[in-house]
Amino acid sequence: MQRRVPADGRPSVNTPAANKPVVKRPAENRPVVKRDARSMPSEKRAAVNRPVQKAPAVKKTEEPKNKIPKKPFILLALFAILAIPVVLFVFFMVDENMLIKKTVTVEAGSTASFDMFLKGEPKYPQYLSTNLDFTTVDYNAPQTVYFVITLYGIDHNCELVVADTIPPQGDPIPQELYSVDPLPEASKCVTNIKDITPVTVTWGEKPDISAGGEFAAPAKLTDAVGNETIVLVPLSVTRDSVAPEIAGTRDISIIMGETIAYRTGVTVTDNIDKNPRLDIDTSGVKLNKAGEYNATYKATDFTGNKTEVTIKVTIKPKPKDYVDPKTVYAQAKEVLDKIITPEMTDMEKALQIVWWCRYNIKFTTRIKPKSWTEAAHNAFKERRGNCLSTASCVRAMLDVAGIENMFVTRWPYKIAKHYWNYVKIDGQWYHCDATWRQNYESYFFMYTTKELLAFWHDGWNGFEFDQKKYPESATASVQKKIDYRNHKIKS
16 A cells, blocks of 8 residues: 655655654664665556755855963063063972082091082072081091082072091000910000091900910900991910919927917919919917927919928927016017117118127027027126127017018038027018127128128138028118128218
């Protein structure tokens, strides 16, 4: 059936097509269906074969888009022209200020200058300044100095760092020690210490030197900022295995009630220790009871080596007519007060004592004293006696004067014993003999053992003695200092 088409060519509203929505597809999305004209109905084939009439083209007038007004364009161009110098000035300022270094570090002990903070010379150096006087900086003290550099009116905060990066230096001082010695202070073992700041010296790891040997002890040098250096100090360590020697000990015999000076004449020496300790055990000796006892000398050096010597102490009963030492010392003091003065030296006092006994006690062999106190008492009282009497008077006065002394006995002897005094003056032992000697008008004062044994008169000496029982005497002679005629010490 053929559709009725209104005159204007639009479908009628009453037709079903009028109520059907029209869907327009874009031309580019429409599927193209190719059909053979022979398969179409006759009326469609006719429509297909009819020529298509195109509607005449309508020429449209379009207005230009984004049209820029002439006046704003002129302002923009003017602004661009004016901005060029500003941009150039900014680039100039940035480039010039890039010449400033913000931080410079120098080693302590050296110096710094303003030029060290510039990478180059600015074009207008008259506009460059700083508020720091570099000559006032203490370059020996590690520190950071803050200051300002101004270029073209722009301030730059800068830092001058004075740094100590060099460790201290020093030379070791070799040490000689004993195995029992502590290590000396580390600061005393390093010399020629060099550093810009104060240096402390301490020991690092301490070696064990108890067995002796050769060691290298590390001394650590540390400066004020913590830089460290290790200096190896050579240690030569000796292990002492030799015990000290005791000399001058001898058996002692006294009268009951008397005292004993155990140390008189006793010396202790050691191959290494200059002052070995001497202890004397007298706990078994009873001075107020007659009998025989033992006393022990014990010498110890600083490494612990020990030596012991035991002596016999004989306490005799008081004989008839016994004289107490106090009585003798009182007699000695009475004489001393007349012949010595407090300002005298020990040598001067001893000379006066020996001189007085030589010329105030007449020699006789007709007495036989039973003790030294009896011999001294009778000699002080009667002004006569034998060699023991004279030596006893010298002993009593030396004791009161506080001068260490002891008897020396002739040995060996053929006819008779002889006694003289061994006196310690100025730390040395000397022989003194105040006994009258036949055909010899002088006396013996401060003789060394060598000088005493070399003395010969009328074909004999008479001073032989067991040297092992006594301390070693002085070796330097002092005879040139003695004025025997006037009993004075020469100045």
